[in-house]
Amino acid sequence: MKAKAKVTDGVSARRLGFGFWLAAGWVLFITLAALLAPLLPLTDPTDVGVGGPRLSPSGDWLFGTDALGRDVFSRTIHGARVSLAVGGFAIGFGMIFGGGLGMLAGFFRGRVDHVIGFAFFVLLSFPALVLAILITATLERSLLVVSFTLGILAIAPVGRLARAATLVYAEREFVAAARVLGARSGRIMVRELLPNVAIPMGALTLLGMAVTVVAEGALAFLGLSVAGDEAISWGKMIVDGSGVRDLQQSPHVAMFPIATMFSTVLALNFVGDRIREYFDVRELAF
Amino acid sequence: MVRFIAKRIALLMLVVAAVTFLAFAALNILGDPLTNVVGPLAEIDCDAVEAGSAEDRSTTLNNSKGDCEIVAEARATYHLDQPLGVRYFLWLADLARGDFGTSFQNDQPVSEVIREKLPESLMLLMMAQVVALGIAIPWGVASAYRANRPFDRASTIGSFGLLSVPNFALGVVLLYLLALRWQVFPSTFEDGNAWQRFTSLVLPAFTLGLPLAAGYQRLLRTDLITTLQEDYVHMARAKGMTPGRIMFRHALRPSLFSVVTVFGVHTGTLIGGSLVVERIFGIPGIGSEIVTAVVRDDFPVVLGMVVVIAVGFVFVNFLVDLVYSWLDPRVRAA
Numbered sequence: 067m068k069a070k071a072k073v074t075d076g077v078s079a080r081r082l083g084f085g086f087w088l089a090a091g092w093v094l095f096i097t098l099a100a101l102l103a104p105l106l107p108l109t110d111p112t113d114v115g116v117g118g119p120r121l122s123p124s125g126d127w128l129f130g131t132d133a134l135g136r137d138v139f140s141r142t143i144h145g146a147r148v149s150l151a152v153g154g155f156a157i158g159f160g161m162i163f164g165g166g167l168g169m170l171a172g173f174f175r176g177r178v179d180h181v182i183g184f185a186f187f188v189l190l191s192f193p194a195l196v197l198a199i200l201i202t203a204t205l206e207r208s209l210l211v212v213s214f215t216l217g218i219l220a221i222a223p224v225g226r227l228a229r230a231a232t233l234v235y236a237e238r239e240f241v242a243a244a245r246v247l248g249a250r251s252g253r254i255m256v257r258e259l260l261p262n263v264a265i266p267m268g269a270l271t272l273l274g275m276a277v278t279v280v281a282e283g284a285l286a287f288l289g290l291s292v293a294g295d296e297a298i299s300w301g302k303m304i305v306d307g308s309g310v311r312d313l314q315q316s317p318h319v320a321m322f323p324i325a326t327m328f329s330t331v332l333a334l335n336f337v338g339d340r341i342r343e344y345f346d347v348r349e350l351a352f
Numbered sequence: 353m354v355r356f357i358a359k360r361i362a363l364l365m366l367v368v369a370a371v372t373f374l375a376f377a378a379l380n381i382l383g384d385p386l387t388n389v390v391g392p393l394a395e396i397d398c399d400a401v402e403a404g405s406a407e408d409r410s411t412t413l414n415n416s417k418g419d420c421e422i423v424a425e426a427r428a429t430y431h432l433d434q435p436l437g438v439r440y441f442l443w444l445a446d447l448a449r450g451d452f453g454t455s456f457q458n459d460q461p462v463s464e465v466i467r468e469k470l471p472e473s474l475m476l477l478m479m480a481q482v483v484a485l486g487i488a489i490p491w492g493v494a495s496a497y498r499a500n501r502p503f504d505r506a507s508t509i510g511s512f513g514l515l516s517v518p519n520f521a522l523g524v525v526l527l528y529l530l531a532l533r534w535q536v537f538p539s540t541f542e543d544g545n546a547w548q549r550f551t552s553l554v555l556p557a558f559t560l561g562l563p564l565a566a567g568y569q570r571l572l573r574t575d576l577i578t579t580l581q582e583d584y585v586h587m588a589r590a591k592g593m594t595p596g597r598i599m600f601r602h603a604l605r606p607s608l609f610s611v612v613t614v615f616g617v618h619t620g621t622l623i624g625g626s627l628v629v630e631r632i633f634g635i636p637g638i639g640s641e642i643v644t645a646v647v648r649d650d651f652p653v654v655l656g657m658v659v660v661i662a663v664g665f666v667f668v669n670f671l672v673d674l675v676y677s678w679l680d681p682r683v684r685a686a
Contacts, residue, residue, distance in 0.1 A: 188370040191666050195624035196642070196658055200375060203646035203654075204382035280518040287520050287628045288643045301520075308524040308632070310539055313532050320528075324521045332516040339512075 086340045089333035093272075096330050100146035108140040111298055120316040129322040132303075133312060138319055141298050142326050148209065148292055148299035149327070153279040155213035157271055160220025165267055167221070168228025173236055173255055182225070189222040195284055202285060207293040212285065216278045227270060231263045265345055272338030276331045283327060300327040356677060364670050371662040372447075372655075376440050379651050386423070386432055387649075447659070453652035455645075462656035465641060470660065472541075473630070473637035476553050476560070477622055481615075483561030484568055488611070491565065492572030493599060499577050507569070514566035519625040523559040523632040530555060540634040556633045560625050564618055568611050575607040609676070616672035620665050 099106070109116045115135040123130040129138035171182040189197075201215040235241065236259065244254050279300075285291045286301025300323045306312070307320030427433045431442050446453065452462035491511075495504040531539035537555045542548040579585065580603055588598045630639035638657055645653035 184366075184370075188367055188374065190620075191367050191371050191662060191669075192374070193620045193623040193661055193665055195627050196661055197374075199627070199642065199646055200378045200654070200658070201382065203649075204379065276516070283518050283520055284624070284628045287631055289647065290643075304520065304524060308527070310532065313524070313528045317528055320524055324524060328517060328521055331518065332513060335512070335516045 082340055082344060086337060089336040089340075092329060092333040093337060096146050096326075096333075097150060099143050100150050103144050103147055106143065108143060109137040111136065111141040111144040112295055113137075120319070122316070123318055123322075130316065130318045132307060132319045133316065138303075138322055141303055142300070142323055145298045145300045145303050145323060146326075146330075148297050149279050149282055149301065149330075150275075151209060152213045152216065152282045152292070152299070153275045155210070156216035156278040156281075157220055157274040159214060159217025160224045160274065161267060161271065163217070164221035164224030165228045165263070168225035168230075169232045169255055169259060169263060171225070172229040172232025173251065173259065175233075179229075182229075186222040186225050189218070194219045194281070195288075198281065198285060199288060199290060202290040207290065209292050209297065212282065212290075212292050216281050216285075219281065220274055220278065224267070224270065224274065228263055228267060231266050232259055235259050235262045266342075269338060269342040269345055272334050272341065276334035276338065279327070279331055279334070353677075357674070360670055360673055364666055367666050368663055369444075371666070372444070372659055373440055375655060375658040375662070376443065377436060379654060380436055380439070383649060383651070386426065443655075452656040452659075455653050456650050457648055457653075462652050465653055466638075466656055466660055469636060469638050469641045472549075472553075472635055473626060473639065475549075476556055476626055476630070476635065476637060477619070479553055479557035480560035480564065480622055480626070481619075483557050484564035484618075485611075487561070487565035488568030488572060489604075492569045492576060493604065495569070496573045496576035496580065497595070497599060499573075504573075508573075511566035511569050514563050515570075517563055519559060519563065520628045520632060522562060523556070523629050526555050526559055527632060541636060543636070552633070553635070556626075556629045556635060559629050559632075560622055564622065567614070567618065571610040571614065572607060575610050576603060579603045579607045612672060612676055616665075616669035619668045623661055623665060 113136060116137055117127050117131040117135050119131065119133055119135045121127050121131040121135075127137060127139065129142060132138055132141070167182050167185075171179040198215050198219060201218070202212060205211050241254060241258050244258050249257070282291055282299060283301030283304065286299060286305050289305075291297075291299055291301055303323040304320050304327070307316070307323070312319055431439045434442070443453070450463065452466065454461050455465065491507060495507045498504060527539060530536045538548075538552050541552045576599075585598060585603060588602055589595075593602075626637070627639035627642065629635075630637045631643065634640075638661065642654060642657040642661075644650075645657065
């Protein structure tokens with residue numbers, strides 16, 4: 067076996083660095099804003115005509131107003147609620163099912179591994195959005211259905227990672243020791259393997275969340291995100307503001323949610339990536 | 353090699369069968385095909401009508417056919433009276449004969465819809481890959497050539513940022529800047545001569561290709577840095593070969609493995625992205641069509657499109673496997 071030189075990006079993996087804290091701070095800030103949105107002194111995001119239509123950003127209207135005269139700043143803050151909720155629920159769902167299946171495959175191997183592996187392969191053979199379209203188009207598009215759909219997309223990538231991590235740890239002495247002591251498979255998986263597999267998985271949660279936040283936006287573009295005017299999301303705001311006329315007359319309506327979404331996705335990716343490096347997680351399935 | 357290909361083809365068939373069945377089942381279980389064919393008539397309780405306890409609406413409207421006759425006819429034509437598994441096989445048998453069914457909306461054969469919409473989408477995908485590789489290869493070479501120097505540092509940050517840009521956001525920004533503000537490219541698809549069609553696809557191709565380029569660049573950079581530390585590269589350098597010749601004649605080709613490997617996976621990402629990008633730029637391709645069909649509950653069209661996309665995607669990955677095993681014989685043994 068030939069020695070592989072270690073390739074670094076010139077940053078020490080053992081220090082998180084200023085950029086990490088800046089990004090983590092932004093993620094925290096957005097999350098808090100989303101949680102506290104109803105309590106903050108903001109105009110009603112669905113209220114039509116609180117200002118004139120298509121007002122440019124100013125002291126009164128920080129992000130301006132949209133074509134219907136709604137406050138873009140208030141809508142951006144409220145939009146974080148659906149975007150982050152969908153992202154969080156979806157990746158949580160993917161972690162539970164994908165992680166569970168992946169651990170089963172990695173632990174029992176043999177036939178179980180073959181069946182689950184094939185299922186993952188089939189899931190990955192659907193270009194992701196097509197599967198999401200099939201489900202969201204036929205069901206009522208509530209927050210849960212949309213999250214659940216995007217969660218299905220996360221199952222296979224998460225599952226493959228969980229399987230790989232389980233394969234490694236299942237060979238270790240402490241697992242053999244537990245078995246010698248008479249522990250049953252279920253107990254070994256929960257008490258011995260899960261805590262070890264959880265570390266690389268946790269690092270991927272943030273990266274996965276970045277993916278699902280974007281996926282929600284893509285669904286919004288196809289008109290298939292969470293239904294109803296009450297459910298504001300960044301994706302839906304970008305769609306509303308990106309008609310040719312909207313872009314010509316009031317580009318800020320689309321650009322502010324775009325900037326917010328981009329910085330959030332960037333921050334999630336950055337934080338996730340740094341944590342992954344910090345814990346030295348190798349396989350990146352996303 | 354023959355055994356390898358045979359095994360791959362068997363797997364390919366199995367995956368296509370599973371994917372189409374999933375799509376078929378999803379549409380049939382989650383949706384309601386009968387309603388889509390006959391509309392509100394699907395709600396009618398035919399037993400009650402026969403017993404005379406419920407009113408037959410179409411006969412009262414002087415229609416020659418009764419409600420229940422229409423429903424029964426639709427059931428028979430679309431095999432809705434059969435169980436799901438049987439219906440799937442009937443559909444599959446039609447498919448094998450090249451019959452994708454007909455649209456519920458306008459009775460246009462689905463194969464015709466596909467033939468109409470596919471060229472634009474394929475063109476877009478190819479242009480996006482050309483853009484991505486065309487940018488990624490020089491970029492990756494440039495940053496690996498002087499690794500960890502200022503240019504490389506800057507491009508690591510740049511590619512990370514580019515990877516975090518959602519496709520649709522990039523599309524909207526490009527549309528705003530290059531099509532509306534500076535009017536370099538058309539803002540919607542111009543279905544004129546070949547040149548107009550090409551220029552209409554440039555912005556969408558960059559929208560899809562730029563983030564992809566960043567992905568390829570990262571892989572290529574990492575692989576190149578590793579390759580440049582191999583003994584044979586030191587040997588070439590010791591012989592006095594110029595850095596450019598070493599880079600392009602000796603180091604680049606063996607460093608392309610990772611890029612080739614993810615080419616297939618990224619094709620899937622591209623297909624997903626193209627659904628959205630086609631919407632933004634108004635391109636009449638598979639993506640726009642599938643969304644319209646989904647909204648109208650046009651089952652046969654949706655299924656046909658899903659089959660085309662899934663088979664195409666699986667096939668690309670099959671080709672990638674072949675290319676890969678040809679590049680690196682060790683893969684065949686595995």
